[in-house]
Amino acid sequence: MNLRRDIFQAIADPTRRTILLLLASQSMTAGAIASNFDTARPTISKHIQILTECELLRQEQKGREISYHFNPNKMKEIAEWLLPFAKMWDDKFNKLEAVMKNYKS
Amino acid sequence: MELKTKIHAEDGKQEIVITREFDLPLQLLFKAYVEPEIVEQWMGTKVLKLESKQHGSWQFETSNPQGIVVFRANGTIHEFVPNQKITRTFKMENTPFPVQLEFLEFEQLTESTSKLTIHTVYKSIAFRDQMLALPFAQGLNMAHNRLQEIVNKLK
Numbered sequence: 001m002n003l004r005r006d007i008f009q010a011i012a013d014p015t016r017r018t019i020l021l022l023l024a025s026q027s028m029t030a031g032a033i034a035s036n037f038d039t040a041r042p043t044i045s046k047h048i049q050i051l052t053e054c055e056l057l058r059q060e061q062k063g064r065e066i067s068y069h070f071n072p073n074k075m076k077e078i079a080e081w082l083l084p085f086a087k088m089w090d091d092k093f094n095k096l097e098a099v100m101k102n103y104k105s
Numbered sequence: 106m107e108l109k110t111k112i113h114a115e116d117g118k119q120e121i122v123i124t125r126e127f128d129l130p131l132q133l134l135f136k137a138y139v140e141p142e143i144v145e146q147w148m149g150t151k152v153l154k155l156e157s158k159q160h161g162s163w164q165f166e167t168s169n170p171q172g173i174v175v176f177r178a179n180g181t182i183h184e185f186v187p188n189q190k191i192t193r194t195f196k197m198e199n200t201p202f203p204v205q206l207e208f209l210e211f212e213q214l215t216e217s218t219s220k221l222t223i224h225t226v227y228k229s230i231a232f233r234d235q236m237l238a239l240p241f242a243q244g245l246n247m248a249h250n251r252l253q254e255i256v257n258k259l260k
Contacts, residue, residue: 017242024235024242025200072234075241082112084240090110093125093221096147100133103143 023070131213203228
Protein backbone atom coordinates (compact mmCIF):
# COMPACT_ATOMS: atom_id res chain seq x y z
CA MET A 1 0.00 0.00 0.00
CA ASN A 2 1.29 3.41 -0.92
CA LEU A 3 0.77 5.91 1.86
CA ARG A 4 -0.75 9.18 0.78
CA ARG A 5 2.02 11.69 0.32
CA ASP A 6 1.57 15.30 1.29
CA ILE A 7 3.80 18.30 1.11
CA PHE A 8 4.09 18.59 4.90
CA GLN A 9 5.40 15.06 5.11
CA ALA A 10 7.88 15.97 2.41
CA ILE A 11 9.38 18.95 4.23
CA ALA A 12 9.31 17.25 7.64
CA ASP A 13 12.57 15.46 6.90
CA PRO A 14 15.92 17.33 7.08
CA THR A 15 17.50 15.39 4.18
CA ARG A 16 14.55 16.21 1.97
CA ARG A 17 14.73 19.88 2.94
CA THR A 18 18.40 19.90 1.97
CA ILE A 19 17.56 18.29 -1.37
CA LEU A 20 14.95 21.02 -1.98
CA LEU A 21 17.50 23.69 -1.20
CA LEU A 22 20.05 22.12 -3.57
CA LEU A 23 17.45 22.11 -6.33
CA ALA A 24 16.05 25.55 -5.57
CA SER A 25 18.70 27.17 -7.74
CA GLN A 26 19.53 24.45 -10.30
CA SER A 27 18.30 21.17 -11.73
CA MET A 28 20.33 18.03 -10.96
CA THR A 29 20.42 14.30 -11.69
CA ALA A 30 19.80 11.81 -8.88
CA GLY A 31 23.51 10.95 -8.90
CA ALA A 32 24.54 14.58 -8.52
CA ILE A 33 22.07 15.02 -5.65
CA ALA A 34 23.33 11.86 -3.90
CA SER A 35 26.96 13.05 -4.18
CA ASN A 36 26.11 15.79 -1.67
CA PHE A 37 25.30 13.26 1.04
CA ASP A 38 27.16 10.55 2.93
CA THR A 39 23.92 8.58 3.04
CA ALA A 40 23.57 5.46 0.85
CA ARG A 41 22.36 6.14 -2.68
CA PRO A 42 19.10 4.08 -2.36
CA THR A 43 18.14 6.15 0.70
CA ILE A 44 18.57 9.38 -1.28
CA SER A 45 16.62 7.85 -4.18
CA LYS A 46 13.78 7.14 -1.77
CA HIS A 47 13.79 10.78 -0.61
CA ILE A 48 13.76 11.97 -4.23
CA GLN A 49 10.87 9.63 -4.93
CA ILE A 50 8.83 11.05 -2.03
CA LEU A 51 9.54 14.63 -3.11
CA THR A 52 8.53 13.74 -6.67
CA GLU A 53 5.32 12.05 -5.53
CA CYS A 54 4.47 15.24 -3.62
CA GLU A 55 5.17 17.16 -6.84
CA LEU A 56 7.75 19.33 -5.10
CA LEU A 57 10.14 17.99 -7.73
CA ARG A 58 9.54 17.52 -11.42
CA GLN A 59 11.36 14.99 -13.59
CA GLU A 60 12.74 15.79 -16.99
CA GLN A 61 14.23 13.19 -19.31
CA LYS A 62 17.50 14.41 -20.81
CA GLY A 63 18.84 11.74 -23.14
CA ARG A 64 19.63 8.74 -20.93
CA GLU A 65 19.47 10.78 -17.75
CA ILE A 66 16.63 12.15 -15.67
CA SER A 67 17.13 15.55 -14.13
CA TYR A 68 15.11 16.86 -11.21
CA HIS A 69 13.67 20.36 -10.95
CA PHE A 70 12.29 22.24 -8.00
CA ASN A 71 8.57 23.03 -8.46
CA PRO A 72 7.83 26.33 -6.70
CA ASN A 73 4.15 26.17 -7.66
CA LYS A 74 3.66 23.28 -5.29
CA MET A 75 5.37 25.22 -2.52
CA LYS A 76 2.49 27.68 -2.75
CA GLU A 77 0.27 25.04 -1.15
CA ILE A 78 2.08 25.70 2.10
CA ALA A 79 0.22 28.60 3.65
CA GLU A 80 2.39 31.68 3.96
CA TRP A 81 5.13 30.34 1.71
CA LEU A 82 5.71 33.96 0.68
CA LEU A 83 6.13 35.11 4.29
CA PRO A 84 9.89 34.46 4.56
CA PHE A 85 10.44 36.61 1.44
CA ALA A 86 8.34 39.44 2.92
CA LYS A 87 10.02 39.00 6.31
CA MET A 88 13.48 39.21 4.72
CA TRP A 89 12.61 42.60 3.17
CA ASP A 90 10.75 43.83 6.24
CA ASP A 91 13.83 43.14 8.40
CA LYS A 92 16.06 45.03 5.95
CA PHE A 93 13.68 48.01 5.76
CA ASN A 94 13.37 48.13 9.57
CA LYS A 95 17.16 48.33 9.68
CA LEU A 96 17.13 51.08 7.02
CA GLU A 97 14.65 53.07 9.09
CA ALA A 98 16.72 52.66 12.25
CA VAL A 99 19.99 53.60 10.50
CA MET A 100 18.50 56.70 8.86
CA LYS A 101 16.92 57.96 12.07
CA ASN A 102 20.49 58.59 13.24
CA TYR A 103 21.06 60.85 10.25
CA LYS A 104 18.00 62.96 11.06
CA SER A 105 19.72 65.36 13.41
CA MET B 106 2.55 40.18 13.59
CA GLU B 107 1.64 42.50 10.74
CA LEU B 108 4.59 43.29 8.47
CA LYS B 109 5.00 46.88 7.29
CA THR B 110 6.30 45.53 3.99
CA LYS B 111 3.65 44.38 1.50
CA ILE B 112 4.37 41.93 -1.30
CA HIS B 113 1.96 41.87 -4.20
CA ALA B 114 2.63 38.76 -6.30
CA GLU B 115 -0.29 37.97 -8.59
CA ASP B 116 -0.57 34.37 -9.75
CA GLY B 117 0.56 33.73 -13.30
CA LYS B 118 2.52 36.97 -13.66
CA GLN B 119 6.27 37.40 -14.01
CA GLU B 120 6.42 40.46 -11.78
CA ILE B 121 5.99 41.51 -8.16
CA VAL B 122 5.44 44.80 -6.35
CA ILE B 123 6.96 45.46 -2.93
CA THR B 124 5.68 48.48 -0.98
CA ARG B 125 6.79 49.93 2.31
CA GLU B 126 6.03 53.15 4.18
CA PHE B 127 8.82 54.69 6.23
CA ASP B 128 8.83 56.94 9.23
CA LEU B 129 11.48 59.01 7.43
CA PRO B 130 11.47 62.14 5.27
CA LEU B 131 11.77 61.37 1.55
CA GLN B 132 15.34 62.74 1.32
CA LEU B 133 16.59 60.37 4.02
CA LEU B 134 14.88 57.35 2.45
CA PHE B 135 16.49 58.14 -0.89
CA LYS B 136 19.90 58.77 0.72
CA ALA B 137 19.75 55.21 2.16
CA TYR B 138 19.87 53.92 -1.43
CA VAL B 139 22.64 56.20 -2.62
CA GLU B 140 25.47 56.36 -0.05
CA PRO B 141 27.58 53.15 -0.16
CA GLU B 142 28.43 53.20 3.57
CA ILE B 143 24.75 53.55 4.45
CA VAL B 144 23.69 50.76 2.06
CA GLU B 145 26.26 48.50 3.75
CA GLN B 146 24.73 49.18 7.15
CA TRP B 147 21.14 48.24 6.40
CA MET B 148 21.62 45.68 3.61
CA GLY B 149 24.25 43.85 5.65
CA THR B 150 26.39 43.47 2.56
CA LYS B 151 29.71 44.85 1.34
CA VAL B 152 29.36 47.46 -1.38
CA LEU B 153 32.13 46.85 -3.92
CA LYS B 154 30.79 49.48 -6.27
CA LEU B 155 27.81 51.84 -6.34
CA GLU B 156 27.76 54.54 -8.98
CA SER B 157 24.50 56.32 -8.25
CA LYS B 158 23.97 57.95 -11.63
CA GLN B 159 22.49 57.21 -15.02
CA HIS B 160 24.51 54.43 -16.73
CA GLY B 161 26.35 53.75 -13.49
CA SER B 162 26.81 50.23 -12.17
CA TRP B 163 26.82 48.50 -8.81
CA GLN B 164 28.17 45.32 -7.19
CA PHE B 165 27.44 43.96 -3.70
CA GLU B 166 29.08 41.03 -1.93
CA THR B 167 28.26 39.14 1.28
CA SER B 168 30.62 36.78 3.12
CA ASN B 169 29.83 34.29 5.87
CA PRO B 170 31.65 34.49 9.26
CA GLN B 171 34.35 32.18 7.81
CA GLY B 172 35.08 34.80 5.15
CA ILE B 173 33.68 32.78 2.26
CA VAL B 174 31.66 34.78 -0.26
CA VAL B 175 28.10 33.45 -0.16
CA PHE B 176 26.39 36.08 -2.27
CA ARG B 177 27.48 38.46 -5.00
CA ALA B 178 25.21 40.50 -7.22
CA ASN B 179 25.62 43.27 -9.75
CA GLY B 180 23.66 45.46 -12.08
CA THR B 181 23.39 48.65 -14.07
CA ILE B 182 21.55 51.82 -13.19
CA HIS B 183 19.41 52.94 -16.10
CA GLU B 184 17.58 55.90 -14.60
CA PHE B 185 18.55 57.97 -11.60
CA VAL B 186 16.30 60.86 -10.55
CA PRO B 187 17.12 62.10 -7.02
CA ASN B 188 14.24 61.70 -4.53
CA GLN B 189 12.05 60.18 -7.23
CA LYS B 190 13.24 57.03 -8.90
CA ILE B 191 15.98 54.52 -9.61
CA THR B 192 15.63 52.01 -12.44
CA ARG B 193 18.23 49.26 -12.32
CA THR B 194 19.01 45.67 -13.18
CA PHE B 195 19.88 42.95 -10.63
CA LYS B 196 21.84 39.79 -11.39
CA MET B 197 22.91 37.24 -8.79
CA GLU B 198 26.36 36.06 -9.82
CA ASN B 199 27.18 32.33 -10.11
CA THR B 200 23.53 31.29 -10.17
CA PRO B 201 21.31 30.27 -13.07
CA PHE B 202 18.86 33.08 -12.19
CA PRO B 203 18.56 35.50 -15.12
CA VAL B 204 18.86 39.25 -14.69
CA GLN B 205 15.80 41.04 -13.27
CA LEU B 206 14.61 44.60 -13.83
CA GLU B 207 13.74 46.79 -10.84
CA PHE B 208 11.78 50.04 -10.82
CA LEU B 209 12.19 51.86 -7.51
CA GLU B 210 9.87 54.78 -6.83
CA PHE B 211 10.27 57.11 -3.87
CA GLU B 212 7.34 59.26 -2.74
CA GLN B 213 6.79 61.83 -0.05
CA LEU B 214 3.71 61.13 2.11
CA THR B 215 4.12 63.88 4.72
CA GLU B 216 7.04 66.04 5.87
CA SER B 217 8.29 63.14 7.96
CA THR B 218 7.03 60.02 6.18
CA SER B 219 7.70 58.48 2.79
CA LYS B 220 6.90 55.46 0.66
CA LEU B 221 9.01 53.12 -1.44
CA THR B 222 7.55 51.00 -4.25
CA ILE B 223 9.76 48.38 -5.92
CA HIS B 224 8.32 46.86 -9.07
CA THR B 225 10.44 43.88 -10.16
CA VAL B 226 10.10 42.11 -13.52
CA TYR B 227 11.54 38.60 -13.95
CA LYS B 228 12.41 36.68 -17.11
CA SER B 229 9.57 34.19 -16.59
CA ILE B 230 6.80 33.24 -14.17
CA ALA B 231 8.81 30.17 -13.13
CA PHE B 232 11.90 32.22 -12.28
CA ARG B 233 9.78 34.69 -10.31
CA ASP B 234 8.20 31.91 -8.26
CA GLN B 235 11.59 30.29 -7.65
CA MET B 236 13.06 33.60 -6.47
CA LEU B 237 10.12 34.14 -4.11
CA ALA B 238 10.43 30.60 -2.72
CA LEU B 239 14.17 30.89 -2.12
CA PRO B 240 13.99 32.51 1.38
CA PHE B 241 11.44 29.83 2.34
CA ALA B 242 13.82 27.05 1.29
CA GLN B 243 16.76 28.78 2.96
CA GLY B 244 14.71 29.31 6.14
CA LEU B 245 13.88 25.63 6.32
CA ASN B 246 17.51 24.77 5.89
CA MET B 247 18.73 27.32 8.44
CA ALA B 248 16.22 26.00 10.98
CA HIS B 249 17.57 22.54 10.28
CA ASN B 250 21.20 23.70 10.67
CA ARG B 251 20.44 25.45 13.96
CA LEU B 252 18.75 22.30 15.20
CA GLN B 253 21.79 20.29 14.12
CA GLU B 254 24.12 22.67 16.02
CA ILE B 255 22.06 22.28 19.17
CA VAL B 256 22.03 18.51 18.81
CA ASN B 257 25.81 18.49 18.24
CA LYS B 258 26.35 20.47 21.45
CA LEU B 259 24.31 17.91 23.36
CA LYS B 260 26.49 15.04 22.14
